[in-house]
Amino acid sequence: MKNAILSELFNQMADIMEILGEDRFRISTYRKVARIIGDTPADIEVLLATGELAKIPGVGKSSLAKIEQFIKTGTITAHKQLLTKIPPKLLELLAIPGIGPKGVKAVYEELKVKSIADLKRAIKAGSFARLPGFGDKKAAVIARGIAFLEKSTGRIRLDQALEAAYLVTDFLRELSGTGRIQTAGSLRRRAETIGDVDILVAAGKGKQIVQAFTGAGFVQEVLAAGPTKGSAIIQTETAPIHVDVRVVPAESFGAAAQYFTGSKQHNVRLREIAVKAKLKLNEYGLFKADKMIAGPVEEEIYQKLCLDYIDPLLREDRGEVEAAKSRCLPKLITVEDIKADFHVHTNASDGNCDASDLAQAAKDAGYKYICITDHSRSSAIANGLSPERLAQQIKQIRKLNEKLKGVTLLAGSEVDILANGSLDFDDKLLAELDFVIAAIHSGLAGSREKVTTRTLKAMDNPYVNCIAHPTGRLIGQREPMDIDIAAVIKHAAQTHTAFEVNANPWRLDLKDTHCRMAIETGVKLAIGTDAHSVAGLALMGFGVATAARGWATKADILNTLSVAKIRSWLKSKRP
DNA sequence: GCCGTTTTCGGCCCGACTGTTTTCAGTCG
Structure with missing residues (x-):
């Protein structure tokens, strides 16, 4: 490509x-x-x-x-x-x-x-x-x-950016004279990487707020400090991060939120529409001559431009402005729609808690079911399960389910796709499982033909329900495989195989544009946190945001199905 | 270089902050 x-x-x-x-x-x-x-x-x-x-x-x-x-x-x-x-x-x-x-x-x-x-x-x-x-x-x-x-390694991951945003917003909230606080920029859009963190705060006395921010203990270096904007490098647990704080008057808060959320290209489109309607749009409001016709509330900016409200996740100038104009924006998937996690590890392989801990945590999160997917034997470093240990685990999960109330454990496996495209377990064992996700963990640098063929072949297996982290990238650390994404998406649709949206902020794999391509081809997406601990389940939001950035609705996401419906969906591929 | 519900030529989005200025250019988002 x-x-x-x-x-x-x-x-x-x-x-x-x-x-x-x-x-x-x-x-x-x-x-x-x-x-x-x-x-x-x-x-x-x-x-x-x-x-x-x-x-x-x-x-x-x-x-x-x-x-x-x-x-x-x-x-x-x-x-x-x-x-x-x-x-x-x-x-x-x-x-x-x-x-x-x-x-x-x-x-x-x-x-x-x-x-x-x-x-x-x-x-x-x-x-x-x-x-x-x-x-x-x-x-x-x-x-x-x-x-x-x-x-610097360039851009930072979403989780790092969020950490910085929490640090600064908590600080600003404690100051006197501050009103609404809103994260803006690429972080609000949940882009896969973040250049700098933008935070808006409604307040009258800009200079005081900026001075308080740039003087805060977590600030490493001040880059700029004016009456409306403070810019600084702050120290977080994981990295030094560039944070901009902008102070705006309450009557302009919505316009500022719109303006500073971007993306740049999205804003250009909006301002072009404004100009054509003889209006002026800037961070202070939408103006007709000198009169403000929208400003305090972000939604009103879109409304006055004759557009449906566009979710920040879609603001990339990838057709959302046209869709808003013709009133056909998708109703995006949200975390509230999520009833399950499809990818978690226990201490049977490389996780740090057991299946019952995860079941309880899933229940606490309001889920109806959770799918245990430990590694298979070839992932030896991750203590992958032998066929015998997997058979044992399946029995344990069935037994545990008898005791559980309000939440169901599905027995699954993250099965390695071997070098020749065959799977790490035989079909007889796979048939015992509720949910099988297949994944490439070795030979990621292989040729386009090789990695594509391996994935295609895995999907041909009647027990493979999903392909985990289909491109294998680690953001900022490892390039994605040179896989023919169009070919594998097409084959997924034909073989009734879902694709994972791995919610780990290191992965976000599939990425947003690939999610959109999959959805348009009719492929279902299964969001999985790839959690190795109870805390890891909280990463779900990153996966949901990534799918939504790919224009996913509830109907595109397997995690929204009830236990009964997911069981019947899974059966439909089997012989 | 691209585009067209005022245009096939003449436009093309908006403002803050800084430094080196004597009223503004460059950079950034």
Whole structure:
């Protein structure tokens, strides 16, 4: 699949054009095309061949020609030509917080800086600060930016961002004079990774609130502190995290929540609609001439723009604005709809509690059933169960069920898909189980053909109900397998196999766009926390949010079925 | 480069904060 590299090439062309100071609208067109290609789960080659690509708004003749040239030849002439105009390493400077295209252009032309290493030397030698328009303070900002870039791994996981958000919101709540507090930005949208944490607070005295925040004990470094915005690096248990606190007047709280939740692209769409209706939309409200017609309440912004309210989870400019206009947004899955967890481990394999603990915890969470899915024998590191131990566990679970009231344990297994696509247990044993999830745990770096074939073959087994973490990625740590996602989704629909949405914030696998593709193909999703402890069950919300970001409704999610209905759904695949 | 319910040419979303300024450009979100 060439989507990622192609998206990168368009972004790179935009970067270079920015440094060269070319027309900004032209540049934003390149960025838009990059985003469209990067966002789509479908293979760009297929989209091009079927003519679908040409139909996407924003992709015009010129972009289409470049994409076609890349598919045919592996390069884009325009990209190559742009690359001759600047040293390629110069582009890495754009990642430094505090320096943008104009700054990069200046240090390149005036100081012959060609890389981050060059820039560091120029700052140290003092030549950077002597450039017109720059100075000692700017030099210090950039030096800090480079240090931050070098030590940070980039974006953080959802659980880390939430930890920071709780820390700061709890602090703000204790201050006098603060009203409503709302998390915004990519965290509110539950994007899979978070750049920085945005928190809104309604209050009159902005400067005081900002000063209190930037002076708090958890603040490591203050980046900015004005009358409405404070920006700081804060120290959490897991990582240093960039947090922005914005103070807004109560009458603008809804507009600010809308504005700062984004995404950027979603907001652009909304402001375009506003402009066409001769209105102005900003973080203070929606205005007709100078009169505010919406502001305190977020829902009213959408209402006054003649749109249905769009859930933050959908605000990515992936068709939600059109759907809101034509009143056909999906009714998204919520945690309240969830009646089960499909993926948990006990101390029989690598978990730290037993099945009865999990049953009680599931009941406490308001679930009707929970599926015990310990590892199979090939996952030796995880103390995977032998056939004998699994048979034993099934008996135990049946016995435990006789005593349980209000909650049911389903006997399951997370069965390894072996190198040749066969399963770790034979069919006779699998037939004893209520729910079988198959998973690849080894050979994840295998070829596209190999990992795809393994998964396809596993789905052919009549006892496999679900594929766990289908792409195998670990966010920020391990790339997904090079699997043909379109092919496996199609086969899942044909074989009546569900796909897992692994709720662990390290995984979120399937991811949002793949969830959407599965749903559109008619594949059911089973959300599993992959919990190894009672506390792990609480990760469910991340999985629900990921599915909802893929436009999932209650009907798409197996976790919403009653025990009776899930049993009958599971039987329908069996011989 | 893209697009069209005022347009096939002339537009294309909005504001805060900072630093180096003497009224604003650059960067960021």
